[in-house]
Amino acid sequence: MIFEAAFWLPVAIMAPLLAALCAFLAPQRMSPLVTMIGAAITFVAVGFLSALLVRDGPTRHPVGGWGAPLGIDLAADGLSALMLMLTAVVGAAVALYAYGYFNFPGHNEETKQRYASFWPLWLFLWSALNALFLSRDVFNLYVTLELVSFAAVALTALAGKPDVLRAAMRYLLVSLAGSLFYLMGVAFLYGEFGVLDIDQLKKGVTTAPSLAAAAGLMTVGLMMKTALFPLHFWLPPAHANAIAPVSALLSGLVVKGSFYILLRAWLEIFYPLSHTGAPYLLMGLGGVAILWGSLQAIRQTRLKLLIAYSTVAQIGYLFLLMPLLFVKEQSALALTGIVCFILAHASAKAAAFLSAGAIQLVTGDDRIASLRGLMEMQPLAVVAFGAAGVSLAALPPSGGFIAKWFMLDASLAHGDWLIAAIIVAGGLLAAIYVMRVVAPLFRQPDDAVLHRLTLAPKTMTLSAFSLAVLALLLSFAGIAVMEMLSIGAIGMLGIE
């Protein structure tokens, strides 16, 4: 049984869920231990699942034994496996960091009490993300989206300050509206085609008005959740005001969840509409997001807002190659570029938020002006931020570089000079905002300030550093990602 990939699909979902329940039931001081055990089992599940996937190919698990269309099917291919691994690795580093962050001297009892809820909430989020990456049922995907959103909003609110409560409330409302748009789209799909399973929809879809309605509703709903320009307005306050480990989870993983559904929905359900210009519209919004988000990031005076606007910009890249996904010759390259970008951005952005959080704990505020001279005090956090910046600006050698290499390759082969120009311009703008942060870090420190600083613990700086190293190492993973995607994901396009 344990040597079949199908066995591990539900384990990857149930292990963190059961751990979340135990963390809720056990006394709060036990939560980190419970999280560690739950994380270990989930790691084993994700590891076995990915290894067996490489050996045996894509796999399915009919929940309840019914099978689609009556029951719900879980399924894994190379793309889902990559997303599961990403979630596990980034999540583990963030959890290690959170442990150090919460035990940092200076939090009062009430704050500590609130932070204790991080553990069950994170486990809920992990379970929900795994469930999302493994689901093959459009209604079940709605349920996972709800779980992801509620966990993410509650995590955002953990910071407990008025600013963050306002931001979390706005996040909740936007997220809820996005879910309802998505759900209405599901109703149209079911009303027209009578099934909810993605594989059955893929075989059965026709260009009916209902398909267009579903595509419009679901795309808008998921755009809201992914924060694609111009529906990005909720993201900067939420991601910037949350506590650092939460910001890392939100920017690194949560927005990728809704994008993952959008990607699959277009490739496998809405593909008959690929000639309508909708993919070009998404591409255009992505392009504007890159330019607008980068310019906003350059203007910021607060470190975490700068990083949050950088997320707004980088989300644009996920949509930039939408039209090329439907061009037969470029599809594989474009998909590999997008997935590499997801992996690189998740690790680099999480590393950036984590090191910013370490720096912020040390300096006590997050103005960019207060960063002077921290290289001498917290070299590891600063190096982590710098390395993450290298990947965000897509300089070699980094995951960001290899992702943009694939993207440039695909767009130039198809003769899309505009896309190529935006990719290059976005990289330059990113280099500018990264340098705005890195330059003061290396300046002469102000002695009077530096003497009263408490250093961030090694657990924090090391986990930020290891994620940054991962972002750089991904530069050598391009071919591996492509091979992984060749397990069922490349060629998932409905038209053959």
Place this chain on the structure above:
Amino acid sequence: MQTRDIDRALQADDDTRLTRPRLFVLALTTALVAALATAALTFPANVGRLAPLAIDSLPRSGVLNPVTAVLLNYRGYDTLLEVAVLLLAIVGVWAIAPRARIWFKTPDTPVLATFVRLLLPLMIVVAGYMLWLGADEPGGAFQGGAVLGGVGVLWVAAAVWLPHAGRPFWLRLLLGAGVAAFVIAAVGLLLLTGGLLQYPPEQAKTVILVIEGAAMFSIGVTLAVLFIGGYPRREEEK
């Protein structure tokens, strides 16, 4: 200051003038609804979709009520995650508002408290009956849970008995029982049969009722605790 903000927001709500931006939003919404309605009118007629299949499979589902079969068997995994959403809501609310914003004082007359005391056992029986009925006819854990939630709100509002502020283990156990029963059944069946939530047809009804029973109590307590909006507390603790 917060009260003033709320007042201002309420006043803003009373403002119903049809300004130009509002007219624009209204027009846009109307157009969207019209377009969606037109699209919905093109649905193929006389198609049973999945309903015939759901009815045909009833003999293997362990229950006779097709809704219960969908919720607890065919798509039981959806319901498992939905029950987890309820628990997540509690974790979230307790994280943000550790102490309830409202508290309760014992009413001046003993009539209400006595009434609620009498009502509680009665309502537990009603909820249990709805749960039992749900296997074959309309009813089930969510309906029973709603009844329990209603009596829970009354129980708290009449200040019959309230735990001290905090998150006692028995309360957490009640809140988590639904998820616990569901996940344990799911994982247990995965290890036994190799399929998540794959009930053996002969035991299906028992498993469904056990899960529903636990879920019903969790749903009821969750609704009551969400009504309080934080750890329960009594007047003297304010």
